[in-house]
Amino acid sequence: MKPKSTKIYRSVSVKITVHEGWCKACGLCIEFCPKKVLVSNHDGKPVPEKIDECINCSLCELRCPDFAITVEEAEEKNESSKK
Numbered sequence: 001m002k003p004k005s006t007k008i009y010r011s012v013s014v015k016i017t018v019h020e021g022w023c024k025a026c027g028l029c030i031e032f033c034p035k036k037v038l039v040s041n042h043d044g045k046p047v048p049e050k051i052d053e054c055i056n057c058s059l060c061e062l063r064c065p066d067f068a069i070t071v072e073e074a075e076e077k078n079e080s081s082k083k
């Protein structure tokens with residue numbers, strides 16, 4: 001199930017998905033990101049402002065109590081690694 005207000009952010013190496021409809025703006029993901037990639041928007045929901053610095057550690061995903069943020073390897077990278 002994918003909520004309506006899903007936002008997808010991409011860099012060359014990662015894809016970060018934020019399900020804003022599930023996010024309760026607790027700020028845990030922002031606090032626990034070791035690279036300070038995430039900032040909060042006007043509603044307190046996470047935005048990966050420095051996505052190029054994301055190291056795909058998944059801490060934001062693991063700390064989120066509401067399964068509202070996920071981090072994956074970028075699809076482009078997966079494609080090129082198949083060659």
Ligand code: SF4
Nearest residue numbers: 033054055057058060
């Ligand atoms: S995967 Fe790690 S580095 Fe990337 S946004 Fe989440 S906590 Fe930060």
Ligand code: SF4
Nearest residue numbers: 023024026027029064
């Ligand atoms: S930890 Fe989850 S619920 Fe809390 S602000 Fe981040 S995405 Fe939203």
